[in-house]
Amino acid sequence: MNISAHTAHGPSPIWRWSIIILFLCLWSWPISGHALKSPLLLPQQNQIPPLRDDMDRKSLITATTQHLCYLRTLPSNTIIHLGKDSYSKDWLVESMETFLAILKQKPSPAEFDHAIRENFILYQASGRNKNREKGEMLITGYYEPLLEGSLTKNNPFIHPLYTTPDSLLTYRDPATKKKITGYQNTEGEKVPFWTRAEIEDGKLLAGSELVYLKDPVDAFVLHVQGSGKIRLRDGSLRAVQFAATNGREYKSIGKLLVDEDKMSREEATMPSIRQYLYQNPEELKRILHHNPRFVFFQWNKNKDSPTGSLGLPLTAGRSIAVDPGTLPTGVMAYLVSQKPIIDQEGQVRRWEAMHRFVLPQDTGAAIKGAGRADLFWGNGDYAEIAAGNMKEQGQLYFLVKKNAKKSNSVAAELTSFP
Secondary structure: OOOOOOOEOOOOOOOOHHHHHHHHHHHOOOOOOOOEOOOEEOOOHHHOOOOOOOOOHHHHHHHHHHHHHHHHOOOOOOEEEEOOEEEEHHHHHHHHHHHHHHHHOOOOHHHHHHHHHHHEEEEEEOOOHHHOOOOOEEEEEEOOOEEEEEOOOEOOEOEEEEOOOOOOEEEEOOOOOOEEEEEEOOOOOEEEOOOHHHHHHHOOOOOOEEEEEOOHHHHHHHHHHOEEEEEOOOOOEEEEEEEEEOOOOOOOHHHHHHHOOOOOOOOOOHHHHHHHHHHOHHHHHHHHOOOOOOEEEEEEOOOOOOEOOOOOEOOOOOEEEOOOOOOOOOOEEEEEEEEEEEOOOOOEEEEEEEEEEEEEEEOEOOOOOOOEEEEEOOOOHHHHHHHHHOEEEEEEEEEEEOOOOOOOOHHHHOOOOO
């Protein structure tokens, strides 16, 4: 991904399929029962692109089943607003059950497209301000890094990730009533927590180190991605996950480099930013400290996949991060964008159309408004390259079952395939 794109609010593991459903039903934390508002368009049928999927059915069934379990844990009074329409928690559950039932019938692409159009209403995210009439969005990507680390400080492993400090607290500003992440100073006053620069320059969190990395850029990237895997000196693999932040606003170092004319907007990808930082070490600290936001981590007992902000294991190529204040997280989505084709040398040779059903299961500090979405690519070389280079236009649609009257049988309401 573009390094301006994402800080996941989530841990990092996937449970074996045999215990996924049980675990999620016990531990998924629900969104609030308050109504959610989403700036969505209601396109005409002829404006909806062909509904086909360029990934495997198994991954979609896995992600959908996990999401369905999450929906069942929501408070009974949960209401979601899509445009002018309101839907209950029960209707969201039935919508997901209907989608899953259609999927399990193994329809052909044409049959699947027909069944979805016949059984679902599709709402489109209104997109970025300058392209709201077309619903054009900026689609970026994120991934799970694999980094070398050490449990003890031993050169070159000198750059720590920190656990959540005991001093971190949340309070309401007396004037604005807004929640603030801060600490209590020596005078007993509650004040905003330290910035990235203050923490690192003053070594203010000494004693709270979780693990040490050998590259400050790697540590920064892990703050942006929100979770990752660490290969320790004994060869063992451990997963780290998001635990908390210092509450400071996220500021993009990619945007900083563009504003300073160090690179163009098109060049501001993660590989290019890394290269610039390595070639200009004298600017490294200043640039990294431009982002005052600081992430605290914890170990994740599971090592298979990161966990998103909904408490669900993220599915590579299926999970997306959105702004839950503007876009819904309780429904199936359909993403249209571009994906990179990589050669054997790891270079992006071209981009080709990407169209797939996805689940909004995560959030990000830089993923704000109806014009942004972040696709989770998983881990490995392709995931890193795809996430590092993805800054594509796209459209995002949300699916809710037609008819506000709940039926006794989901199967009875499915449109027959032609």
